[in-house]
Amino acid sequence: MPEKLRGFRDFYPEDQEIRREIFETMMEECRRFGFREVDGPSIESVDLYAHKSGEEIMGQMFNFIDKGGREVTLVPEFTPTLARMVASRKDLIKPLKWYTLAKFWRYEEPQSGRFREFYQLNADILGSDSLHADVEVLNLAGSIMKGLGLGNKVKLKMSSRTLLDDIIKYLNIEKKDSLYYLLDRWIKISDKEKDSLISEIGISKENLELIVTGKIIEELKSPNLDRLIKIMDEFNEYGTIKIEIDLKIVRGLAYYTSTVFEIWDLDEKMRAIMGGGRYDNIISQMNGDYTPAVGFGMGDAVVENLLKREGLWYEKEKKRVFISIADDKGRKYSYYVSKKLRESGIMVDLNVTERNLGKQIEYAAKMGFKYSIILGEREFTNKIISIRDLITGEQFSMNLEDAIIKLKNS
């Protein structure tokens, strides 16, 4: 039997149904915030990602030569596609609030919370450089967390590239990139590596401490700091999840310009659940029109890990009805009954085997149905249906109209 490809996943019903509910929760929250759904291609030209550091990025993309000789890749992220879509439509009324939930691919080694194919929700506001756009995007992210039942399990960590640049200037640090690198990897690297980076940057331990702990903001005056604090104040005004400044949040992407943020589980045992920030220059790099933007991406894998850890990975109870039949009259009657029930909006499954009644009811019970309707000559002749509650064992007979009311209300 052929194996599935490394880093790819099969989703069986018992998991897929839960995933579907989670995705619906995310997208419904986007719509409630006034975001509109968009989608893009699954394959793009590698040129679209060329603004990132050259050849090195190629090893992390699922790229190949297509039959026409084009160098293409399965899309590794949404933002460049989004930028292209916005740049090529000058008639769009700004600001845009767009979301998408799609599959993305990266050719990397699979590990906890990371696969080669994954789903990612993206939500962005384009065409506003106001801090209120940042707030709206963050409120959406916080509301999604609440909607998933994770409101008190996670926190939002904020920083700002421009603020960090102010700090670098204030403290007279020359090796900016090395400092970014050090902060980004702060939790992961050993003291020895830290020391070597510290001496390379030429920063004093006291000053570094001010950055890492965030205490630096108490003595710094800067419009970028004011902006960040205003964002946080307004975010707290709306009130969804915890928020804090963490100057160690850098994010790897070159295109972020000011605000950057991540959502983490409270004890920071997992990877970031969501990440994003403000990217004001990508679209103008494509068509010259200044279109500032802010948004985030949230993958499915870490969310799933966290929901499982918190015991929230389970299917909400569903009302489901299975029709069992006792004889040929019942079989024929079942087509009429199932059609009426389905037309009234009730989800109905029915027996598609030659099994005897006992086996049918056993099947319905094992599959987790709440009710089994039983149809046979008796029901057909008397124009009734019998409903057996598979949890309590109670059984009633009634006419179809009353049964529809009962099934819809239970």
Next chain:
RNA sequence: GCCGGGAUGGGGUAGCGGUGUAUCCUUGGGGACUGUGGAUCCCCGGACCCGGGUUCAAAUCCCGGUCCCGGCCCCA
């Protein structure tokens, strides 16, 4: 791309050079049951990841690959 640990029916496992048909549990299918339950009993199906090598003999030892779990790099 690199490093560590794994892989035995659908799931979980025992066996770790030779011992009869590879163990046990579970799941799946059928029957006992011609209009009523996950019980019970009976029957059936189903596995040593792939390829080389060592050996009289390999599920077992060695090498390579694949996939899984985790970590590094990177993180969109």
